[in-house]
Amino acid sequence: MHLSYQELCEDVFQLAQLLVDSHPDPYSAGGGALAFRRKVVELIETLPDDGLTEWQFLRRLRPLIASLKDGHTMLHSLESQTISTKRIWWEWEAVEEQLVLMKVHQPEERCLLGARLAHIEHVPFAELVRRVDQVRGCDNLYQQLIYLASAFRQTDLLAELLECDELPSSLRLTLLLPDDTERELEVHLSEVQPGEMIVPESSITRLPTLNAAQLGWSFLDEQQHIAYLRATSMFHYREAFEFSYAVGYQMHLGHELDATVRKVLQEPLPESVEAKIAAVPSATNLLLELFTAMREANSTHLIVDLRSCPGGNSLFGSMLIYFLYGVENLLSTIGGYQIKRYSPLYFENYQQTSPEQFQHVLQNGGYDFADEQNWQHVQQTGLTALDRQRDYEDYQQYFSKMPTFAPVFEQRRGEKLWTPEVVVLTSADTFSAGFDVAVYLWRRGARIAGVPSAQAGNCFIDVLKYQLRHSGLSGYISHKRSLYFPDDPERGKLLRPAHELTYAYLVSQNFDPHAAVSLALASLSGESEAMRNL
Numbered sequence: 001m002h003l004s005y006q007e008l009c010e011d012v013f014q015l016a017q018l019l020v021d022s023h024p025d026p027y028s029a030g031g032g033a034l035a036f037r038r039k040v041v042e043l044i045e046t047l048p049d050d051g052l053t054e055w056q057f058l059r060r061l062r063p064l065i066a067s068l069k070d071g072h073t074m075l076h077s078l079e080s081q082t083i084s085t086k087r088i089w090w091e092w093e094a095v096e097e098q099l100v101l102m103k104v105h106q107p108e109e110r111c112l113l114g115a116r117l118a119h120i121e122h123v124p125f126a127e128l129v130r131r132v133d134q135v136r137g138c139d140n141l142y143q144q145l146i147y148l149a150s151a152f153r154q155t156d157l158l159a160e161l162l163e164c165d166e167l168p169s170s171l172r173l174t175l176l177l178p179d180d181t182e183r184e185l186e187v188h189l190s191e192v193q194p195g196e197m198i199v200p201e202s203s204i205t206r207l208p209t210l211n212a213a214q215l216g217w218s219f220l221d222e223q224q225h226i227a228y229l230r231a232t233s234m235f236h237y238r239e240a241f242e243f244s245y246a247v248g249y250q251m252h253l254g255h256e257l258d259a260t261v262r263k264v265l266q267e268p269l270p271e272s273v274e275a276k277i278a279a280v281p282s283a284t285n286l287l288l289e290l291f292t293a294m295r296e297a298n299s300t301h302l303i304v305d306l307r308s309c310p311g312g313n314s315l316f317g318s319m320l321i322y323f324l325y326g327v328e329n330l331l332s333t334i335g336g337y338q339i340k341r342y343s344p345l346y347f348e349n350y351q352q353t354s355p356e357q358f359q360h361v362l363q364n365g366g367y368d369f370a371d372e373q374n375w376q377h378v379q380q381t382g383l384t385a386l387d388r389q390r391d392y393e394d395y396q397q398y399f400s401k402m403p404t405f406a407p408v409f410e411q412r413r414g415e416k417l418w419t420p421e422v423v424v425l426t427s428a429d430t431f432s433a434g435f436d437v438a439v440y441l442w443r444r445g446a447r448i449a450g451v452p453s454a455q456a457g458n459c460f461i462d463v464l465k466y467q468l469r470h471s472g473l474s475g476y477i478s479h480k481r482s483l484y485f486p487d488d489p490e491r492g493k494l495l496r497p498a499h500e501l502t503y504a505y506l507v508s509q510n511f512d513p514h515a516a517v518s519l520a521l522a523s524l525s526g527e528s529e530a531m532r533n534l
Contacts, residue, residue, distance in 0.1 A: 004051045007470035009044055015061060015075075016040045018466050022343040023073060024367070024481040025460075030067035039064050054471050059160060061473070062135045070460040071139040072432070075475035077156055086189035088152045088171065092117065094145040094428035095451055096503045099125075101175070102513060105195045112175060113200055114511040116503075117148075118182060119174035121162055131161045140494050142428040143454035155189075178507055204514040212263035213237040213281040217290045220517075224297035226524070227420070228517075229290060230305040234312025234433035236260045237283040239402040243313055245273055246401035248352025251465050283316055284405045291323050291417035299418070303520050304441060305425040307450060311432025315398060317440040319405055325444055326416035327409075331391045332383055333440050336484040337375035338461075342366035346479055349464045375486070422446035423520045426497060431455045439484055439495070449499035449523055450516040457484040458492030499523045 003011075016036075019026040027033045043064055052060070058077060065075050091103035099117040104110065117125050132144040135157075151158035159167050170188045177183055207230065208216035214233035220226045234240060235256055244252035253273055261269055261276045270276050294302065304320070321330045342358050343366050361368045378387060399409045408414055424438045424446050435455035442448055463476035485492035501516050509515040 001054050001471075002051055003054065003057060003471055005047055005049050008047045008052060008057055011057070011468040011470050011473070012040065012043055012047075012061070014468055015064070018345060018477060019065075019068070019073075022341065022345040022464055022466075022477045022479055023068065023070070023460070024339055024341045024479065026068055029069035036067070039067060054473065055156070057471055058156075058473060059135075062160075065475070066133065066135050066137050068137050068460075069133075069139070070137040070478055071143050071454065071456070072460055072463050072478040073137050073476060075473055077154075085155070085191045086167065086169070087155050087191075088187050088189055089193055090152055090187075092149040092152065093451075094142055094149065094454075095501055095506055097141060097145070098503065099145060099149055100503065100506065100511070102199065102511065104198050105193055107195070107198070110198055112177075112183070113198070114178045114507065115175035115183065117173070118176045119172075120158075121172055122174075123162065128161055131163075135160055139454060139456035139459050140452075142452050142494070143431075146428050146454045199513055200511040202512045202514045203509070204512070204517045207514070207517075211281045211286075212260055213283065213286075215281065215283060215286055217286065219293075219297070219299070220303070220521070224293075225299055226301045226303065226521070227290065227294050227297075227299050228303045228305065231309050231316070231434070231437070232307075233309060234314060234316050234437070236280065236312070237286075237316060238277060238280040239283050239315065239319070239405050240313035241277045241280055242402045242404060243315060243398075245277060246352070248350050250351060251349060282404050283319060284408055287319060287323050288408075288414050288417070291414065294420060295418040299420055301524050302420045302422050303425060303517065304422060304437070304446070305517065306430045306434045306438055307425050307427035307516060308429050309431070309434030309437075310429060311434055314433035314436035314440075315402065316433070317437035318395065318398075320437065321440055321444065322409065323414055323417050324419055324422070324441075327392070327395075327412070328388075329444060330395065331388050333443050334484075335439075335443055336457075336482070336486055337371040338483070339372055339481040340368040340462075341479050341481075342368065343464075343479065345464045345466055345477065421524070423499075423523060424448045425516045425520055426450045426453050427516070428452065428454050432461065435495075442495070447499065447523060448495070448497040449520045450497055450501050452494050452496050452500070456493050457495055458482070458486070458489065 027036050030036055043060060046060060058075065061075055065073055089105045090101055092099040093102045101112055101115045104112060119125065120128060128148055129144045132147045136147045138144045151161055155167055167189060170186050172186050175183045206218055206220050208218035210216040210230060210232060213236045215231050215237060217227060217229045220228050241257055257276050258269060261279050264279050318330060321333050342361055347353060347355055355362060399406045422441055424441050426438050426448055428451050430438060430453045432455060435453045438448060439457065459482055460478035460480065461482045462478060462480045464479050465474065465476055467474040499519055501519055505519060506515050509518055512518065
């Protein structure tokens with residue numbers, strides 16, 4: 001599709017207005033309101049009189065969104081806009097502010113596993129990371145690394161970072177091998193996966209199979225002293241869909257729900273949303289099963305693996321705290337506060353919510369400071385009995401929207417069912433709700449192991465979907481300012497694990513894809529006996 005100059009201008013102004021009306025703070029990160037409006041004017045001035053294609057327009061818009069420095073606010077490519085389906089079939093992981101090659105597809109590339117990225121087309125690694133920040137909103141350095149790694153799968157992004165219109169048929173790469181020698185090579189791009197995935201072998205053999213909700217648990221040792229809970233998504237458990245249905249969050253109830261149900265049921269799928277949701281595996285049932293088994297085995301440790309968990313509904317974390325530590329500890333777990341903003345786009349996304357309920361905040365730009373005020377009150381007076389009652393009622397209200405878990409909470413079934421020592425695993429792509437769960441557990445004394453998250457503790461969260469009128473370009477805009485660490489800006493930028501996965505440790509584990517699990521086991525008190533039985 002070719003867009004006229006007038007259509008381009010209208011879409012630019014629509015995007016700018018959506019950001020101004022819906023985002024909690026579209027100005028500060030980019031230098032203020034004047035700087036933001038200057039960027040809009042400069043963008044308009046770069047538009048050619050004869051128009052642009054959708055793809056060309058997408059590139060023009062992205063720096064404006066990137067200026068917000070918000071990892072949740074973004075603009076997507078439509079499939080029709082992908083400039084090429086050819087790619088390099090390598091997968092990278094962020095470790096110690098580097099990208100490490102962890103998956104290849106051709107036998108002759110096996111010797112490259114564990115190498116670190118140094119250059120692409122003679123552009124240094126550090127410059128590539130810097131360029132990411134100019135075209136994608138990022139919370140911290142690790143999110144820049146995640147985007148750079150994803151560019152090997154998304155050729156439009158890689159072309160953007162290399163500042164070319166289209167990628168050539170091959171790219172020159174420089175890798176830094178584990179012995180610190182450089183290896184230069186030319187890698188051909190291909191539309192077709194060139195072979196079976198090749199990954200280093202793992203010494204961890206007792207990991208569970210994940211269910212359709214992308215959840216699973218197992219014991220890691222024969223004596224059942226060490227339990228392991230894995231979650232690679234917070235989008236797909238039954239209670240998350242129940243909550244979305246209750247609040248009218250339509251974006252979650254279409255493709256995401258159908259794709260999850262298809263993993264459980266044969267076609268045809270049930271017609272009603274309620275029947276589809278009922279078919280999805282329940283987090284409540286899984287957690288009851290896990291903690292009942294741990295109690296019977298008198299397990300001493302739980303590893304909660306949140307690696308590669310990109311987000312979803314963080315109420316899973318509240319449920320987990322309930323089963324681990326009980327209601328009283330749940331009431332004081334989250335910490336910090338959020339500033340929510342209501343807007344026309346919010347009510348488009350949450351169709352069960354009426355603007356009439358929020359007239360008092362809509363008159364002030366839609367900003368709701370109640371949570372911040374409550375936090376300030378607690379800082380001054382401590383958590384009073386009245387505060388606890390209010391927080392309990394808030395949880396009742398939230399959990400009432402999840403009918404699978406609500407009766408468990410109301411009857412206090414399974415409360416503090418079993419409380420072992422907890423270690424949480426994170427990777428750079430532990431994000432959004434995945435990061436929330438890690439913070440909840442950390443606040444209750446759990447240790448974090450692995451790689452720092454790309455999610456900042458003080459950031460913008462919870463997205464609203466939008467689409468531009470003429471180009472059809474779509475994306476997400478955050479509508480909450482979240483501060484887990486209001487008085488700790490350093491930790492609010494990067495929550496560093498107590499046991500960080502280093503490149504040297506990865507080398508010592510022969511680049512085991514589950515080296516973080518080994519690191520967690522090595523951090524446990526009384527580890528020797530457990531390790532001997534793995």
